[in-house]
């Protein structure tokens with residue numbers, strides 16, 4: 001009799017995730033297994049997978065256990081590992097709340113990009129789909145120097161290099177259709193700018209402090225939303241607009257429309273970036289361990 005492993009499905013502005021609760025880090029999830037679970041036909045389907053592990057039980061998070069009881073072991077849908085996932089950490093917090101591990105209010109979550117503070121507002125009657133339910137302290141953006149270009153459909157455009165713990169290239173366009181079909185990853189130059197690949201965001205203005213984006217995510221393809229990408233876009237747009245809260249001493253807030261909804265990003269004078277948006281648990285079920293064990297390794 002095979003063991004049945006619990007999973008849940010959730011999303012934040014339609015960036016969707018398979019959630020695998022595994023407090024003691026007992027479930028082996030090699031890249032091929034993650035890719036199979038995230039497969040939208042032969043598996044459960046998701047842009048990524050959130051492996052829910054106690055920090056003390058994971059070699060990469062043990063040193064953070066005193067600060068954050070839970071570690072978000074984030075994987076991209078192709079099985080690759082990313083340092084951070086902004087929509088994912090909101091959905092992760094929603095899972096912790098639903099499972100009774102945390103109440104509404106503040107919770108610290110360990111990630112490969114450091115410990116993030118998450119504030120869970122009182123869940124609305126709609127189960128958390130309302131915008132503005134969960135706020136994440138995303139840390140500071142790094143804006144490395146050096147020219148970067150991104151090419152799609154044979155046209156190169158300048159891009160702003162922004163690191164949110166994971167790498168981003170932000171391209172300003174007049175029309176989001178200029179991003180092309182995004183069936184394949186845009187190319188970038190110089191190759192040295194992103195030795196481990198990059199998340200590419202195309203941004204169009206929608207009004208004062210209001211932009212819209214499309215994104216090709218490293219390890220996932222075009223997604224309906226990217227939380228770290230929305231933060232990178234907000235900071236790149238602020239700098240394009242000549243705004244730097246560390247200089248003005250005043251926070252700046254951007255509304256970022258993603259194909260799957262809306263995220264609100266605030267950059268504070270100390271450089272901390274806060275992202276607010278919804279997070280919804282859609283379903284729960286079981287994974288047949290026999291199926292998981294028979295996957296290619």
Ligand SMILES: N[C@H](CCC[C@H](N)C(=O)O)C(=O)O
Nearest residue numbers: 082085086087166218227228
């Ligand atoms: N694909 C990204 C990780 C997920 C980021 C995105 N889903 C987010 O919400 O931040 C990367 O490889 O860096």
